[in-house]
Amino acid sequence: MKSDFNIPARPHAFPMDIEHCALLIIDMQNDFLMEDGGCPRLLGLSLADLAPVRAIIPRISRVLDWARASGLTIIFTREAVEPDLSDLTLSKDIRYKNAGYPVGSPGPMGRLLVKGEFGTQIIEEFVPEESDIVIDKPAQSVFIGTNLEALLKEKGISHLLFTGVTTQCCILATYRQGNDLGFFGLLLEDCCAAFSPQEHAAAVDVIISEGGAVGWSTTSEQLITSAESC
Numbered sequence: 001m002k003s004d005f006n007i008p009a010r011p012h013a014f015p016m017d018i019e020h021c022a023l024l025i026i027d028m029q030n031d032f033l034m035e036d037g038g039c040p041r042l043l044g045l046s047l048a049d050l051a052p053v054r055a056i057i058p059r060i061s062r063v064l065d066w067a068r069a070s071g072l073t074i075i076f077t078r079e080a081v082e083p084d085l086s087d088l089t090l091s092k093d094i095r096y097k098n099a100g101y102p103v104g105s106p107g108p109m110g111r112l113l114v115k116g117e118f119g120t121q122i123i124e125e126f127v128p129e130e131s132d133i134v135i136d137k138p139a140q141s142v143f144i145g146t147n148l149e150a151l152l153k154e155k156g157i158s159h160l161l162f163t164g165v166t167t168q169c170c171i172l173a174t175y176r177q178g179n180d181l182g183f184f185g186l187l188l189e190d191c192c193a194a195f196s197p198q199e200h201a202a203a204v205d206v207i208i209s210e211g212g213a214v215g216w217s218t219t220s221e222q223l224i225t226s227a228e229s230c
Contacts (some may be wrong), residue, residue, distance in 0.1 A: 023072050028126055034123070041108070077123070089139075
């Protein structure tokens with residue numbers, strides 16, 4: 001398999017460099033994907049309402065298997081603040097309270113979005129391996145309050161594949177900041193989701209807007225097929 005190849009994408013082909021690529025699996029954690037998780041519980045979402053975010057689990061699993069076999073760096077992220085809430089900004093505190101799910105509020109899976117609680121753990125379908133990187137992030141962007149940028153540069157990573165939840169929130173925030181830091185970002189749109197399919201579609205539209213000034217989007221099938229055909 002060649003290390004450099006183009007992947008069919010919207011609105012233009014994505015220039016892949018597999019030797020310098022990492023797979024980001026963003027916030028696939030109990031607080032977002034389980035019916036008793038903090039966000040679904042506080043928002044009154046049923047298991048049926050979680051269908052859009054849970055539908056991506058097998059597709060991410062396939063990409064994860066491919067990425068491991070291809071030697072990519074694997075990075076899992078979890079939205080989680082310190083137990084004393086010292087890294088919870090006032091702005092985020094107010095926004096999440098207004099949204100209906102206050103950070104730190106108690107529930108069946110522990111305090112919402114707090115490090116060490118069961119709710120912030122990666123869902124059981126994904127078990128990070130010892131060589132994988134797991135990053136707790138206090139903000140929506142994975143680059144805020146973490147060592148992600150330094151870690152990627154240390155490993156010579158220039159290309160990022162984006163998967164996880166939710167598309168319009170933590171994925172879009174990380175994608176756009178990654179752009180400005182100089183990384184090549186490819187959204188795997190069938191491996192990302194939001195509680196609302198309309199919000200997911202709107203976020204994808206933002207990424208491919210202005211003729212590609214923001215970025216690239218494709219599917220996991222296009223990624224894997226392109227890689228295997230090289």
